[in-house]
Amino acid sequence: MSSKYPLAETNYKILPSINSPDDLKRLNIHELETLAGEIREFIIDTISKTGGHLGASLGVVELTLAVHYVFNAPKDKIIWDTGHQGYVHKIITGRRDVFHTIRQFRGISGFLKRSESIYDVFGAGHASTSISAALGIATARDFDGADYKVVAIIGDGAMTAGLAYEAMNNAGMMRKNLIVILNDNNMSISPNVWAVSKYFTDLIASAHYNKLKSFIWDLTGQLDGMGDRIRKLAARVEGGVKAIITPGMLFEALGFRYFGPVNGHNIAKLIKILNEIKNLNGPILVHVITQKGKGYKPAEEDEQKYHGVTPFDKITGKMYKSDKPQPPSYTKVFGEAVVQLAKRNNKIVGITAAMPEGTGLNILAKEIPERFFDVGIAEQHAVTFAAGLATEGYIPICAIYSTFLQRAFDQIIHDVALQHLHVIFAIDRAGLVGADGPTHHGAFDLSYLRLIPGMVIMAPKDESELRDMLYTATIYNKGPVAIRYPRGNGVGVPLKDDFDLIEIGKSEILKEGRDIAILAIGNMVYPALKSAEILQRYGIDAMVVNMRFVKPLDEKLLDMIFEKFNKVVTVEENTIRGGFGSAVLEYAASKGVVNVKFLIHGIPDEFIEHGTQPELWQMLKLDANGIAEKILETFEFDKVLIPQKTHS
Ligand SMILES: Cc1ncc(C[n+]2csc(CCOP(=O)(O)OP(=O)(O)O)c2C)c(N)n1
């Protein structure tokens, strides 16, 4: 059990005295380097207990100290892109003693959050927003005649999103005083798919370039006297050539003055260059080279694995696994089913937006690499890229988390649905995701997809049905199909070797009943079945339906239900605004249904904080106990206490 002040148990020399960035300014370089080591130790120690985003923060320890040493937050505005690398920033801005609550229920957020600190200028969680936000802040500053600095810190992965270039293009035009620090560790979650950096790294490191250089050097060495002048010219030529091919040219073309690349782990060099550029006018870009996971060997050796960690053994780096056998994750079942289907149908391709492991498409990448595409953090492009493939008869499976798919809303409508293209949206992390909190909960996909004409929306009750839904989606080719499923493990049902076709729009009655109808969708089906068992103990006989489809609804079944029941409950792990329950209500209204009382149960119309999934399901009454309790309350059955059991 960590004490209230975890530092008390250790022998940190400098960290206990750092309560704000101002405290950094009295340190010399050596002390800053010592502090960097202590912060690394503190992060590793804490995150080994809590889990979280380890690698990114370890990679920016020196950079964070240098930025807060040179600039004057909170007067100067420091905007962190994505925010998963913000642990050092949090520790030195007054949250050291609560850092051990990070990503825990009612603890501090794993990302920057305006409501958490005045130093958290702009919240994040989704990537590539920092330059746009920084430009907005710089514009406000100039309106107000203020003189603070604005600094955006963005990773090379986040720089693969078009939004970053939209912002840079606009900043280059507006000529605002703005500093962008590119934290280039050549990693996204997986190795980065940034053509620019790969191109330049290859080119500059390439043999031809260096052979050419030494050829010119040797040649000019044979020309007596003249040689020096020609060598100077050659050096200028090389400088010119390099200027054209270094990343700088790309940013200079967008109106940014480029500085770098500079070693992102050398505090003295970082402070020097930041002091040199901080008073320059116009948009500035400083290119910093760092290593993700720096200072912790396991994270340095496997940057991908240590991007996001569960609690682990500090000494070995081994992440703890429960010894109880777990059902496979929905992600794994999906990834394996994609490969099984792709082997049968060579028109099937898989597309991810920088999340190969997270979506399970890494399995396809390994088995059939030519039909796997990682487009970078570019969800909008991923969808329209899929649409292009579909016009030529391919069957793109676009695997994007629910929350990140929000970015491609117009592409889904304009490029896919309007053209009735056969694109499959595999929507992982639908529902409450847990520790990542409100920026990552997949709380809205049923609502934002349901309003799209021609969109088929399915949600499996378990991992076996996920397989059948995916198979069905590859066969149904009248337009786009969305399948949404939760973060985490399946329910533990056996998996068939083959697939069964599901009739589009067809639901299944899992339990007959007399007193009330519970219509559940997706991973709310099993909790609804369990809630029916609880209600049974109070003499309430509930029907339970696995609705399977939010669009099209099983209207025939609903007609029967509205005939037979005067109490109907819908349960979904989606906002109650515009989701599955709304669809049922709209249908009932369209049929002139009266004398039926409805309970639309799901995620309330608010942003839900972070915590574990069971904690959040319990808080929102989306576990079996909670659903039963909600039903008892709403329909005023005799109020009785329900034995407290967690969601299982
Ligand atoms: C819009 C969006 N898509 C995907 C993600 C998932 N994601 C979180 S961090 C990350 C990689 C970011 O790479 P980079 O910006 O280079 O930061 P690093 O982790 O290397 O420090 C990704 C893809 C996200 N946060 N936002």
Ligand SMILES: CC(=O)[C@@H](O)[C@H](O)COP(=O)(O)O
């Ligand atoms: C910071 C970020 O957006 C990703 O790392 C995200 O946290 C991954 O989520 P999962 O852990 O659910 O894959």
Ligand SMILES: [Mg+2]
């Ligand atoms: Mg990176």
